[in-house]
Amino acid sequence: MTVVQKVLTIGGGFSGMAASIQMRKAGIEVDLVEIDPNWRPEGTGITVNGPTLRALETIGVFDEFAKRGFTSDGVDLFAPNGQRIGEIPTPKAVGSHVPGGGGIMRPELGRILADATRAAGVAVRVGCTYSRIEQCNDHVTVAFNDGTTDSYDFVVGADGVNSKLREELFPEAKPPQYIGQGVWRAVLPRPADVVRPRMWLGGPVKVGVNPVSPTHMYMFITEARPEKQHLDPTTWPQLVDRMLEPFSDPVLQSRRPDLFAANAAIDYRPLANLLVPAPWNRGRVILIGDAVAATTPHLASGAGIGIEGGIVLAEELAKPQTLQQALDEFHRRRWDRCRMVIENSEKLCRIEMENGDKAEHARIMRESVILLTQPI
Numbered sequence: 001m002t003v004v005q006k007v008l009t010i011g012g013g014f015s016g017m018a019a020s021i022q023m024r025k026a027g028i029e030v031d032l033v034e035i036d037p038n039w040r041p042e043g044t045g046i047t048v049n050g051p052t053l054r055a056l057e058t059i060g061v062f063d064e065f066a067k068r069g070f071t072s073d074g075v076d077l078f079a080p081n082g083q084r085i086g087e088i089p090t091p092k093a094v095g096s097h098v099p100g101g102g103g104i105m106r107p108e109l110g111r112i113l114a115d116a117t118r119a120a121g122v123a124v125r126v127g128c129t130y131s132r133i134e135q136c137n138d139h140v141t142v143a144f145n146d147g148t149t150d151s152y153d154f155v156v157g158a159d160g161v162n163s164k165l166r167e168e169l170f171p172e173a174k175p176p177q178y179i180g181q182g183v184w185r186a187v188l189p190r191p192a193d194v195v196r197p198r199m200w201l202g203g204p205v206k207v208g209v210n211p212v213s214p215t216h217m218y219m220f221i222t223e224a225r226p227e228k229q230h231l232d233p234t235t236w237p238q239l240v241d242r243m244l245e246p247f248s249d250p251v252l253q254s255r256r257p258d259l260f261a262a263n264a265a266i267d268y269r270p271l272a273n274l275l276v277p278a279p280w281n282r283g284r285v286i287l288i289g290d291a292v293a294a295t296t297p298h299l300a301s302g303a304g305i306g307i308e309g310g311i312v313l314a315e316e317l318a319k320p321q322t323l324q325q326a327l328d329e330f331h332r333r334r335w336d337r338c339r340m341v342i343e344n345s346e347k348l349c350r351i352e353m354e355n356g357d358k359a360e361h362a363r364i365m366r367e368s369v370i371l372l373t374q375p376i
Protein backbone atom coordinates (compact mmCIF):
# COMPACT_ATOMS: atom_id res chain seq x y z
CA MET A 1 0.00 0.00 0.00
CA THR A 2 1.49 3.39 -1.00
CA VAL A 3 1.44 6.38 1.38
CA VAL A 4 -0.85 8.30 -0.98
CA GLN A 5 -3.22 7.11 -3.69
CA LYS A 6 -3.94 10.19 -5.78
CA VAL A 7 -1.46 12.98 -6.51
CA LEU A 8 -1.44 16.20 -8.52
CA THR A 9 1.79 17.39 -10.12
CA ILE A 10 1.93 21.08 -11.02
CA GLY A 11 4.54 21.71 -13.74
CA GLY A 12 5.61 19.36 -16.51
CA GLY A 13 9.35 20.15 -16.59
CA PHE A 14 12.04 17.52 -16.09
CA SER A 15 11.42 17.29 -12.31
CA GLY A 16 7.62 17.10 -12.48
CA MET A 17 7.69 14.51 -15.26
CA ALA A 18 10.25 12.34 -13.41
CA ALA A 19 8.16 12.38 -10.22
CA SER A 20 4.95 11.63 -12.12
CA ILE A 21 6.36 8.71 -14.12
CA GLN A 22 7.85 7.09 -11.04
CA MET A 23 4.70 7.60 -8.94
CA ARG A 24 2.64 5.94 -11.69
CA LYS A 25 5.03 2.99 -11.69
CA ALA A 26 4.34 2.66 -7.95
CA GLY A 27 0.62 2.45 -8.70
CA ILE A 28 -0.30 5.98 -7.64
CA GLU A 29 -2.94 7.81 -9.71
CA VAL A 30 -1.34 10.99 -11.06
CA ASP A 31 -2.75 14.12 -12.70
CA LEU A 32 -0.28 16.61 -14.16
CA VAL A 33 -1.04 20.19 -15.19
CA GLU A 34 1.37 22.14 -17.38
CA ILE A 35 0.75 25.81 -18.01
CA ASP A 36 2.50 25.90 -21.42
CA PRO A 37 -0.04 24.83 -24.09
CA ASN A 38 2.86 23.61 -26.27
CA TRP A 39 4.52 21.71 -23.39
CA ARG A 40 7.94 22.21 -24.92
CA PRO A 41 11.09 23.23 -23.03
CA GLU A 42 12.84 26.10 -24.77
CA GLY A 43 16.52 26.45 -25.32
CA THR A 44 19.51 24.91 -26.93
CA GLY A 45 21.52 21.98 -25.72
CA ILE A 46 21.79 20.55 -22.26
CA THR A 47 24.82 18.81 -20.77
CA VAL A 48 24.16 15.93 -18.41
CA ASN A 49 26.60 14.02 -16.22
CA GLY A 50 26.75 10.29 -15.47
CA PRO A 51 24.52 10.48 -12.38
CA THR A 52 21.84 12.23 -14.46
CA LEU A 53 22.10 9.50 -17.10
CA ARG A 54 21.75 6.95 -14.27
CA ALA A 55 18.55 8.74 -13.17
CA LEU A 56 17.24 8.63 -16.75
CA GLU A 57 18.09 4.92 -16.82
CA THR A 58 16.03 4.43 -13.62
CA ILE A 59 13.10 6.14 -15.31
CA GLY A 60 13.57 3.92 -18.36
CA VAL A 61 14.52 6.50 -20.99
CA PHE A 62 18.32 6.18 -21.16
CA ASP A 63 18.25 4.20 -24.43
CA GLU A 64 16.08 6.85 -26.05
CA PHE A 65 18.45 9.56 -24.78
CA ALA A 66 21.44 7.72 -26.28
CA LYS A 67 19.58 7.35 -29.58
CA ARG A 68 18.41 10.95 -29.91
CA GLY A 69 21.29 12.70 -28.12
CA PHE A 70 24.96 11.88 -27.64
CA THR A 71 26.83 10.11 -24.83
CA SER A 72 30.56 9.90 -24.11
CA ASP A 73 33.19 9.60 -21.37
CA GLY A 74 35.61 12.34 -20.29
CA VAL A 75 36.09 15.99 -21.18
CA ASP A 76 39.04 17.31 -23.26
CA LEU A 77 40.79 20.50 -22.13
CA PHE A 78 42.44 22.86 -24.61
CA ALA A 79 44.41 26.11 -24.51
CA PRO A 80 42.92 28.96 -26.61
CA ASN A 81 45.37 28.14 -29.43
CA GLY A 82 44.06 24.58 -29.72
CA GLN A 83 46.86 22.83 -27.83
CA ARG A 84 45.41 19.93 -25.83
CA ILE A 85 46.34 20.45 -22.17
CA GLY A 86 44.58 17.57 -20.45
CA GLU A 87 41.32 15.92 -19.70
CA ILE A 88 38.77 15.63 -16.91
CA PRO A 89 37.69 12.04 -16.30
CA THR A 90 33.97 11.46 -15.80
CA PRO A 91 33.75 8.49 -13.43
CA LYS A 92 30.81 6.14 -13.81
CA ALA A 93 27.84 6.57 -11.50
CA VAL A 94 27.82 3.83 -8.84
CA GLY A 95 25.39 1.01 -9.62
CA SER A 96 25.11 1.80 -13.32
CA HIS A 97 27.02 1.17 -16.55
CA VAL A 98 25.82 4.27 -18.39
CA PRO A 99 28.55 6.57 -19.80
CA GLY A 100 30.02 9.44 -17.77
CA GLY A 101 28.16 12.19 -19.59
CA GLY A 102 26.08 13.30 -22.52
CA GLY A 103 24.40 16.09 -24.39
CA ILE A 104 21.04 16.51 -26.06
CA MET A 105 18.84 19.27 -27.41
CA ARG A 106 16.58 20.41 -24.58
CA PRO A 107 13.33 20.01 -26.57
CA GLU A 108 14.40 16.43 -27.45
CA LEU A 109 14.83 15.50 -23.79
CA GLY A 110 11.49 17.18 -23.08
CA ARG A 111 9.81 15.08 -25.77
CA ILE A 112 11.38 11.83 -24.53
CA LEU A 113 10.13 12.46 -20.99
CA ALA A 114 6.72 13.72 -22.15
CA ASP A 115 6.22 10.51 -24.17
CA ALA A 116 7.23 8.45 -21.13
CA THR A 117 4.86 10.48 -18.92
CA ARG A 118 1.90 9.77 -21.17
CA ALA A 119 2.93 6.13 -21.64
CA ALA A 120 3.06 5.69 -17.84
CA GLY A 121 -0.62 6.64 -17.65
CA VAL A 122 -0.28 10.11 -16.14
CA ALA A 123 -3.39 12.20 -16.91
CA VAL A 124 -1.83 15.29 -18.51
CA ARG A 125 -3.60 18.59 -19.09
CA VAL A 126 -1.63 21.23 -20.99
CA GLY A 127 -2.39 24.94 -20.98
CA CYS A 128 -3.77 24.31 -17.51
CA THR A 129 -2.84 25.44 -14.00
CA TYR A 130 -4.30 25.72 -10.52
CA SER A 131 -6.28 28.73 -9.43
CA ARG A 132 -6.74 27.81 -5.74
CA ILE A 133 -5.31 25.23 -3.35
CA GLU A 134 -6.99 24.44 -0.02
CA GLN A 135 -5.50 21.98 2.45
CA CYS A 136 -7.49 19.96 5.01
CA ASN A 137 -6.20 17.30 7.40
CA ASP A 138 -6.22 14.39 4.98
CA HIS A 139 -6.61 15.90 1.51
CA VAL A 140 -5.98 18.90 -0.72
CA THR A 141 -8.72 20.49 -2.82
CA VAL A 142 -7.50 22.13 -6.01
CA ALA A 143 -9.44 24.40 -8.34
CA PHE A 144 -8.11 24.73 -11.90
CA ASN A 145 -8.24 27.54 -14.42
CA ASP A 146 -10.39 25.36 -16.73
CA GLY A 147 -13.20 25.59 -14.18
CA THR A 148 -12.78 22.09 -12.72
CA THR A 149 -12.06 21.15 -9.09
CA ASP A 150 -10.57 17.93 -7.71
CA SER A 151 -9.37 16.40 -4.48
CA TYR A 152 -5.90 14.87 -3.93
CA ASP A 153 -3.97 13.14 -1.14
CA PHE A 154 -0.83 15.05 -2.03
CA VAL A 155 0.40 17.80 -4.40
CA VAL A 156 3.87 17.98 -5.99
CA GLY A 157 4.85 21.49 -7.11
CA ALA A 158 7.50 21.51 -9.83
CA ASP A 159 6.86 24.88 -11.42
CA GLY A 160 10.47 25.94 -11.91
CA VAL A 161 12.83 28.61 -10.64
CA ASN A 162 10.24 31.40 -10.83
CA SER A 163 7.74 29.24 -8.93
CA LYS A 164 4.45 30.91 -8.06
CA LEU A 165 3.80 28.10 -5.57
CA ARG A 166 7.01 29.02 -3.74
CA GLU A 167 5.88 32.63 -3.44
CA GLU A 168 2.59 31.44 -1.95
CA LEU A 169 3.88 28.67 0.35
CA PHE A 170 7.28 30.10 1.30
CA PRO A 171 6.77 33.89 1.25
CA GLU A 172 9.87 34.25 3.43
CA ALA A 173 12.18 32.53 0.89
CA LYS A 174 14.78 34.72 -0.82
CA PRO A 175 14.23 34.99 -4.59
CA PRO A 176 16.88 33.55 -6.97
CA GLN A 177 20.19 35.41 -6.56
CA TYR A 178 22.21 36.62 -9.57
CA ILE A 179 25.78 35.36 -9.20
CA GLY A 180 27.71 37.71 -11.48
CA GLN A 181 28.10 35.46 -14.50
CA GLY A 182 26.08 35.05 -17.66
CA VAL A 183 26.03 32.09 -20.02
CA TRP A 184 25.85 32.21 -23.81
CA ARG A 185 24.72 29.19 -25.77
CA ALA A 186 24.53 28.39 -29.49
CA VAL A 187 23.84 25.32 -31.65
CA LEU A 188 26.50 24.70 -34.30
CA PRO A 189 27.47 22.04 -36.86
CA ARG A 190 29.75 19.46 -35.19
CA PRO A 191 33.20 18.78 -36.67
CA ALA A 192 33.55 14.98 -37.01
CA ASP A 193 36.42 14.81 -34.50
CA VAL A 194 34.44 16.48 -31.68
CA VAL A 195 33.16 13.27 -30.12
CA ARG A 196 33.06 14.33 -26.48
CA PRO A 197 32.88 17.66 -24.62
CA ARG A 198 35.77 20.12 -25.02
CA MET A 199 36.60 23.15 -22.91
CA TRP A 200 39.03 25.96 -23.69
CA LEU A 201 40.68 27.38 -20.57
CA GLY A 202 42.97 30.37 -20.09
CA GLY A 203 41.12 32.79 -22.37
CA PRO A 204 39.14 35.89 -21.34
CA VAL A 205 35.99 33.72 -21.15
CA LYS A 206 35.43 29.98 -20.60
CA VAL A 207 34.28 28.28 -23.81
CA GLY A 208 33.00 24.73 -24.18
CA VAL A 209 31.28 22.57 -26.75
CA ASN A 210 29.29 19.39 -26.27
CA PRO A 211 27.94 17.07 -29.01
CA VAL A 212 24.14 16.84 -28.91
CA SER A 213 23.51 14.71 -32.02
CA PRO A 214 25.39 13.03 -34.88
CA THR A 215 25.43 16.38 -36.74
CA HIS A 216 25.42 19.13 -34.12
CA MET A 217 27.03 20.34 -30.92
CA TYR A 218 26.14 23.18 -28.66
CA MET A 219 28.55 25.83 -27.50
CA PHE A 220 28.48 27.46 -24.09
CA ILE A 221 30.46 30.48 -22.99
CA THR A 222 30.49 31.72 -19.41
CA GLU A 223 31.29 35.39 -19.01
CA ALA A 224 31.69 37.55 -15.88
CA ARG A 225 29.22 40.46 -15.76
CA PRO A 226 29.12 42.11 -12.32
CA GLU A 227 25.69 43.62 -12.98
CA LYS A 228 22.67 41.73 -14.27
CA GLN A 229 22.09 43.33 -17.68
CA HIS A 230 19.56 43.17 -20.46
CA LEU A 231 21.43 42.65 -23.74
CA ASP A 232 19.63 43.41 -27.00
CA PRO A 233 19.13 40.02 -28.75
CA THR A 234 19.86 41.52 -32.19
CA THR A 235 23.47 42.09 -31.02
CA TRP A 236 24.01 38.54 -29.68
CA PRO A 237 25.69 36.96 -32.75
CA GLN A 238 28.21 39.84 -32.96
CA LEU A 239 28.92 39.69 -29.20
CA VAL A 240 29.60 35.94 -29.29
CA ASP A 241 31.68 36.28 -32.46
CA ARG A 242 33.85 38.90 -30.74
CA MET A 243 34.26 36.66 -27.67
CA LEU A 244 35.69 33.90 -29.88
CA GLU A 245 38.23 36.21 -31.57
CA PRO A 246 41.08 35.56 -29.07
CA PHE A 247 40.72 31.75 -29.47
CA SER A 248 42.91 30.84 -32.43
CA ASP A 249 42.00 27.13 -32.30
CA PRO A 250 40.69 26.31 -35.82
CA VAL A 251 37.80 24.31 -34.27
CA LEU A 252 36.42 27.56 -32.84
CA GLN A 253 37.51 29.89 -35.65
CA SER A 254 35.84 27.71 -38.27
CA ARG A 255 32.48 27.96 -36.42
CA ARG A 256 32.34 31.76 -36.26
CA PRO A 257 30.37 32.23 -39.53
CA ASP A 258 27.80 29.67 -38.27
CA LEU A 259 26.92 31.99 -35.38
CA PHE A 260 25.07 34.23 -37.82
CA ALA A 261 22.75 31.46 -39.10
CA ALA A 262 19.20 31.61 -37.73
CA ASN A 263 19.37 28.02 -36.48
CA ALA A 264 22.36 28.87 -34.25
CA ALA A 265 19.60 29.82 -31.77
CA ILE A 266 21.93 31.99 -29.68
CA ASP A 267 20.71 32.47 -26.14
CA TYR A 268 22.00 34.60 -23.24
CA ARG A 269 21.01 33.98 -19.60
CA PRO A 270 22.22 35.77 -16.48
CA LEU A 271 22.97 32.96 -13.99
CA ALA A 272 21.13 32.77 -10.68
CA ASN A 273 20.80 30.19 -7.94
CA LEU A 274 18.36 29.44 -5.15
CA LEU A 275 18.25 27.15 -2.13
CA VAL A 276 15.13 27.20 0.03
CA PRO A 277 15.88 25.75 3.49
CA ALA A 278 14.24 22.32 3.96
CA PRO A 279 11.63 21.07 4.64
CA TRP A 280 10.21 21.76 1.19
CA ASN A 281 6.65 20.81 2.07
CA ARG A 282 3.89 22.78 3.69
CA GLY A 283 1.45 20.14 4.85
CA ARG A 284 0.45 17.99 1.89
CA VAL A 285 2.08 20.17 -0.77
CA ILE A 286 5.78 19.72 -1.56
CA LEU A 287 8.03 21.63 -3.96
CA ILE A 288 10.77 19.87 -5.92
CA GLY A 289 13.33 20.74 -8.62
CA ASP A 290 14.28 24.31 -9.48
CA ALA A 291 11.32 25.61 -7.47
CA VAL A 292 13.36 25.06 -4.28
CA ALA A 293 16.89 24.09 -5.38
CA ALA A 294 18.17 25.78 -8.55
CA THR A 295 21.86 25.66 -9.37
CA THR A 296 24.14 27.34 -11.88
CA PRO A 297 25.39 24.94 -14.59
CA HIS A 298 29.03 24.57 -13.35
CA LEU A 299 28.53 20.90 -12.41
CA ALA A 300 25.99 20.18 -15.18
CA SER A 301 23.63 18.96 -12.49
CA GLY A 302 20.56 21.22 -12.42
CA ALA A 303 18.28 18.93 -14.37
CA GLY A 304 19.87 15.91 -12.69
CA ILE A 305 19.10 16.91 -9.10
CA GLY A 306 15.54 17.76 -10.11
CA ILE A 307 15.02 14.39 -11.82
CA GLU A 308 16.63 12.54 -8.90
CA GLY A 309 14.32 14.44 -6.53
CA GLY A 310 11.31 13.13 -8.45
CA ILE A 311 12.64 9.56 -8.29
CA VAL A 312 13.38 9.68 -4.55
CA LEU A 313 10.01 11.27 -3.72
CA ALA A 314 8.18 8.53 -5.61
CA GLU A 315 10.30 5.84 -3.88
CA GLU A 316 9.43 7.18 -0.43
CA LEU A 317 5.74 7.58 -1.24
CA ALA A 318 5.67 3.95 -2.37
CA LYS A 319 6.95 2.56 0.96
CA PRO A 320 4.68 1.30 3.74
CA GLN A 321 5.15 4.23 6.11
CA THR A 322 3.35 7.38 7.21
CA LEU A 323 3.38 10.51 5.05
CA GLN A 324 5.53 12.28 7.65
CA GLN A 325 8.07 9.44 7.56
CA ALA A 326 8.13 9.58 3.78
CA LEU A 327 8.73 13.33 3.83
CA ASP A 328 11.45 13.06 6.49
CA GLU A 329 13.25 10.39 4.47
CA PHE A 330 12.88 12.40 1.27
CA HIS A 331 14.49 15.46 2.87
CA ARG A 332 17.22 13.37 4.51
CA ARG A 333 18.15 11.86 1.14
CA ARG A 334 17.94 15.10 -0.89
CA TRP A 335 19.05 18.06 1.23
CA ASP A 336 22.84 17.51 1.49
CA ARG A 337 23.16 16.50 -2.15
CA CYS A 338 21.25 19.51 -3.50
CA ARG A 339 23.06 21.90 -1.14
CA MET A 340 26.45 20.49 -2.20
CA VAL A 341 25.65 20.99 -5.91
CA ILE A 342 24.42 24.57 -5.45
CA GLU A 343 27.19 25.68 -3.08
CA ASN A 344 30.03 24.04 -5.01
CA SER A 345 28.72 25.36 -8.34
CA GLU A 346 28.76 28.84 -6.83
CA LYS A 347 32.33 28.34 -5.53
CA LEU A 348 33.46 27.26 -9.01
CA CYS A 349 31.77 30.33 -10.46
CA ARG A 350 33.53 32.68 -8.01
CA ILE A 351 36.96 31.17 -8.75
CA GLU A 352 36.33 31.61 -12.48
CA MET A 353 35.16 35.22 -12.08
CA GLU A 354 38.08 36.21 -9.83
CA ASN A 355 40.63 34.28 -11.89
CA GLY A 356 41.32 32.40 -8.66
CA ASP A 357 43.22 29.29 -7.69
CA LYS A 358 43.07 26.74 -10.52
CA ALA A 359 44.10 23.88 -8.21
CA GLU A 360 41.22 24.76 -5.86
CA HIS A 361 38.84 24.80 -8.84
CA ALA A 362 40.06 21.36 -9.93
CA ARG A 363 39.78 20.01 -6.36
CA ILE A 364 36.16 21.20 -5.91
CA MET A 365 35.26 19.81 -9.32
CA ARG A 366 36.85 16.42 -8.58
CA GLU A 367 35.29 16.08 -5.12
CA SER A 368 31.85 17.12 -6.34
CA VAL A 369 31.93 14.68 -9.25
CA ILE A 370 32.86 11.81 -6.89
CA LEU A 371 30.09 12.73 -4.43
CA LEU A 372 27.56 12.88 -7.27
CA THR A 373 28.43 9.38 -8.45
CA GLN A 374 27.27 7.98 -5.08
CA PRO A 375 23.84 6.30 -4.93
CA ILE A 376 20.94 8.67 -4.31
Ligand SMILES: Cc1cc2nc3c(=O)[nH]c(=O)nc-3n(C[C@H](O)[C@H](O)[C@H](O)COP(=O)(O)OP(=O)(O)OC[C@H]3O[C@@H](n4cnc5c(N)ncnc54)[C@H](O)[C@@H]3O)c2cc1C
Nearest residue numbers: 011013014015035047129159160269289290300301302303
Ligand atom coordinates in the same frame (compact mmCIF):
# COMPACT_ATOMS: atom_id res chain seq x y z
C1 LIG B 1 21.23 28.91 -18.73
C2 LIG B 1 20.98 27.58 -18.09
C3 LIG B 1 21.72 26.50 -18.49
C4 LIG B 1 21.49 25.25 -17.89
N1 LIG B 1 22.23 24.19 -18.29
C5 LIG B 1 22.06 23.01 -17.70
C6 LIG B 1 22.84 21.90 -18.10
O1 LIG B 1 23.67 21.99 -19.01
N2 LIG B 1 22.64 20.72 -17.45
C7 LIG B 1 21.72 20.58 -16.44
O2 LIG B 1 21.60 19.48 -15.90
N3 LIG B 1 20.95 21.61 -16.06
C8 LIG B 1 21.10 22.82 -16.67
N4 LIG B 1 20.32 23.86 -16.28
C9 LIG B 1 19.32 23.68 -15.22
C10 LIG B 1 18.07 22.96 -15.71
O3 LIG B 1 17.58 23.57 -16.88
C11 LIG B 1 17.01 23.01 -14.62
O4 LIG B 1 17.58 22.58 -13.42
C12 LIG B 1 15.81 22.14 -14.95
O5 LIG B 1 15.20 22.57 -16.14
C13 LIG B 1 14.81 22.19 -13.79
O6 LIG B 1 13.67 21.44 -14.11
P1 LIG B 1 12.30 21.72 -13.35
O7 LIG B 1 11.36 20.73 -13.90
O8 LIG B 1 12.53 21.75 -11.89
O9 LIG B 1 11.90 23.19 -13.76
P2 LIG B 1 11.54 23.74 -15.23
O10 LIG B 1 12.38 23.11 -16.26
O11 LIG B 1 11.60 25.24 -15.12
O12 LIG B 1 10.04 23.28 -15.46
C14 LIG B 1 8.95 23.90 -14.82
C15 LIG B 1 7.70 23.58 -15.61
O13 LIG B 1 6.56 24.07 -14.91
C16 LIG B 1 5.71 24.77 -15.81
N5 LIG B 1 4.98 25.75 -14.99
C17 LIG B 1 5.45 26.93 -14.48
N6 LIG B 1 4.49 27.52 -13.76
C18 LIG B 1 3.40 26.71 -13.80
C19 LIG B 1 2.11 26.78 -13.24
N7 LIG B 1 1.73 27.82 -12.46
N8 LIG B 1 1.24 25.77 -13.48
C20 LIG B 1 1.59 24.71 -14.26
N9 LIG B 1 2.80 24.61 -14.82
C21 LIG B 1 3.71 25.59 -14.58
C22 LIG B 1 6.65 25.37 -16.83
O14 LIG B 1 6.00 25.71 -18.03
C23 LIG B 1 7.66 24.24 -16.99
O15 LIG B 1 7.26 23.30 -17.96
C24 LIG B 1 20.51 25.11 -16.86
C25 LIG B 1 19.74 26.21 -16.48
C26 LIG B 1 19.99 27.45 -17.09
C27 LIG B 1 19.16 28.64 -16.67
